[in-house]
Amino acid sequence: MIAVRRFLPGGWLAAYAFLYVVFLYLPVIFLPIFSVNTAATPKFPLTGFTLHWYEDLPRTPALLDAAWNSLIVGVSAAVLSTLLGILAARSITRYRYPGRSTIHGLIMAPLVLPEVIVAISMLLVMLQLGLSLSLFTVVLGHVLVCIPYSMTVLTSGFEGFDRSLEEASADLGESAFGTFRRVTLPMVAPAIISSLLVCFTISLDEFIIAFFLTGTEATLPIYIWGQLRFAAKLPGVLALGTLLLVASFLLMTVAEILRRRAARRTQNEGGLYA
Amino acid sequence: MTAAAERSPPLRMTRARRNALLQSEPVQGLALISPTFIYALILLVLPILVVIAHSFWTQHYLTIDRTFTLENYRVALTEPIYRDLLRRSLYISLTVSVLTVLLAYPIAYFISFHGGRHKSLWLFLITIPFWTSYLLRVMSWKVILGYNGVLNSGLMGLGIIDEPSTALLYNSSAVIITLTHAWAAFAILPIFVSLEKVDRTLVEAATDLGDGPLRSFLRVTLPLSAPGVISAALIVMIPTVGDYVTPKLVGGKDGVMIANAIQAQFGKASNWPLGAALSVTTMLIVTLMAGATVLIIRALQRLAR
Numbered sequence: 001m002i003a004v005r006r007f008l009p010g011g012w013l014a015a016y017a018f019l020y021v022v023f024l025y026l027p028v029i030f031l032p033i034f035s036v037n038t039a040a041t042p043k044f045p046l047t048g049f050t051l052h053w054y055e056d057l058p059r060t061p062a063l064l065d066a067a068w069n070s071l072i073v074g075v076s077a078a079v080l081s082t083l084l085g086i087l088a089a090r091s092i093t094r095y096r097y098p099g100r101s102t103i104h105g106l107i108m109a110p111l112v113l114p115e116v117i118v119a120i121s122m123l124l125v126m127l128q129l130g131l132s133l134s135l136f137t138v139v140l141g142h143v144l145v146c147i148p149y150s151m152t153v154l155t156s157g158f159e160g161f162d163r164s165l166e167e168a169s170a171d172l173g174e175s176a177f178g179t180f181r182r183v184t185l186p187m188v189a190p191a192i193i194s195s196l197l198v199c200f201t202i203s204l205d206e207f208i209i210a211f212f213l214t215g216t217e218a219t220l221p222i223y224i225w226g227q228l229r230f231a232a233k234l235p236g237v238l239a240l241g242t243l244l245l246v247a248s249f250l251l252m253t254v255a256e257i258l259r260r261r262a263a264r265r266t267q268n269e270g271g272l273y274a
Numbered sequence: 275m276t277a278a279a280e281r282s283p284p285l286r287m288t289r290a291r292r293n294a295l296l297q298s299e300p301v302q303g304l305a306l307i308s309p310t311f312i313y314a315l316i317l318l319v320l321p322i323l324v325v326i327a328h329s330f331w332t333q334h335y336l337t338i339d340r341t342f343t344l345e346n347y348r349v350a351l352t353e354p355i356y357r358d359l360l361r362r363s364l365y366i367s368l369t370v371s372v373l374t375v376l377l378a379y380p381i382a383y384f385i386s387f388h389g390g391r392h393k394s395l396w397l398f399l400i401t402i403p404f405w406t407s408y409l410l411r412v413m414s415w416k417v418i419l420g421y422n423g424v425l426n427s428g429l430m431g432l433g434i435i436d437e438p439s440t441a442l443l444y445n446s447s448a449v450i451i452t453l454t455h456a457w458a459a460f461a462i463l464p465i466f467v468s469l470e471k472v473d474r475t476l477v478e479a480a481t482d483l484g485d486g487p488l489r490s491f492l493r494v495t496l497p498l499s500a501p502g503v504i505s506a507a508l509i510v511m512i513p514t515v516g517d518y519v520t521p522k523l524v525g526g527k528d529g530v531m532i533a534n535a536i537q538a539q540f541g542k543a544s545n546w547p548l549g550a551a552l553s554v555t556t557m558l559i560v561t562l563m564a565g566a567t568v569l570i571i572r573a574l575q576r577l578a579r
Binding site for chain 1: 299300301302303304306307309310311313314315317318319320321322324325328377380381383384385388394396398399400402403405406407408409410411413414415417418420422423424426427428431455458459508509512513514515516517518519523533536537540546549550553556557560
């Protein structure tokens with residue numbers, strides 16, 4: 001009886017969960033489907049298979065510029081936000097001090113604020129400070145929104161880190177830096193790489209902040225936004241979008257595998273997905 | 275040797291005390307977090323203060339008049355266009371957060387209680403679409419709901435409708451559907467975390483004491499997961515009120531939201547103080563709405579017990 005009761009809700013819920021996952025993936029899957037369709041408008045029935053829209057992509061100079069800009073911004077934002085994330089995550093997981101949770105809350109705040117408001121307030125300050133808008137200002141904005149994600153990944157890697165290992169190393173005569181390099185770093189390296197990948201992906205996909213803070217240079221999402229005005233360009237945009245989807249998917253999968261490895265090393269569960 | 279040691283205590287004491295201070299937990303912890311903290315102060319707190327300051331100023335073409343005025347707030351709250359946009363934005367964000375929480379709860383429950391060994395695989399499956407570009411996800415809804423889009427052409431192909439329906443795209447329902455999809459995962463995670471914390475023995479105790487599965491769920495599991503429901507609702511409600519991309523791409527004329535008006539003030543209309551006042555008003559009202567939501571959920575939680 002109990003077994004049946006236990007099974008039944010699970011059964012209904014499992015069906016619901018399956019439908020829900022379909023609902024989550026279905027819209028996204030239409031992008032790759034119509035990016036290899038011969039028709040210029042995305043509608044059923046499909047007219048035929050072609051890679052034509054993909055072949056056009058490398059022949060568009062504006063697109064290549066945008067891709068290069070996105071790469072520069074993404075790498076810079078990932079490195080900077082991971083560095084700031086390491087400091088903050090180490091401080092949060094290792095030390096107790098007054099104001100700790102307030103500071104933590106402030107650093108995590110960009111996660112729950114409307115992006116438009118974050119973007120226009122940064123825009124105002126940058127214009128007041130006389131900074132000219134460029135890829136640099138985009139990086140500054142992206143670092144702010146990446147830090148919370150970097151913190152989440154790194155905290156899950158640092159938490160439960162056995163402090164006695166560091167103490168043992170210090171007792172055995174290693175310097176503070178030597179301990180960090182030879183004991184701490186190897187333990188948390190997967191979490192750091194995971195954070196770099198997560199931040200790069202977020203920066204690569206981020207639109208609003210880049211849209212407000214860039215000068216004349218476009219990143220890939222801004223390029224896509226510009227192309228959306230032209231109905232005839234849609235298949236090319238779908239092809240580019242598909243490539244971005246695949247890139248994000250691969251980066252996040254690697255990041256998650258590394259994060260889990262880091263969490264296992266420090267015997268800790270949870271983090272980005274839990 | 276001993277004599278030297280006896281003579282030096284005061285010096286060693288102060289140095290020891292200074293070292294102790296430098297090595298004390300609070301100082302080291304604060305020193306370590308300060309670069310990140312200062313970054314957030316300069317690029318988040320300072321900008322928000324600047325926005326608040328601007329909202330009390332006036333713009334004359336290219337110069338800003340810094341005499342204090344409430345005129346911007348009067349315009350933001352009484353001009354019919356802004357009042358309507360605000361009301362619509364709040365309505366959309368409230369609807370979206372209620373929908374996402376209702377849709378997400380069963381999934382979070384399923385993963386937490388029936389996920390078994392595959393919990394993290396499920397979470398990974400559900401979160402992965404959300405690491406793809408937000409812009410692309412909104413774009414795919416445009417492809418689906420458009421006049422010549424997937425849904426219309428699919429329904430016509432199946433013979434369910436004869437001509438494309440115009441009711442699908444460019445209205446506030448399209449915005450609601452798109453946002454509900456876009457924020458689904460963000461609602462699942464906090465609910466899942468709070469369900470994981472529910473003590474399973476309490477559920478068993480309720481069952482042992484004669485509560486059916488539904489009653490024990492309503493009286494034990496649901497109230498205990500209220501914190502997760504609250505944070506899920508807030509995590510969806512606050513950012514969606516200021517969404518810019520979705521109304522712009524799928525909202526059409528009837529789906530315009532307050533963020534589009536704010537952007538216009540910083541762009542074409544070039545009235546920064548009014549844009550700032552609209553931003554501050556939006557944030558204040560959504561905070562009030564969020565606070566009310568928390569109170570209502572807490573009250574329901576007490577009722578359930």
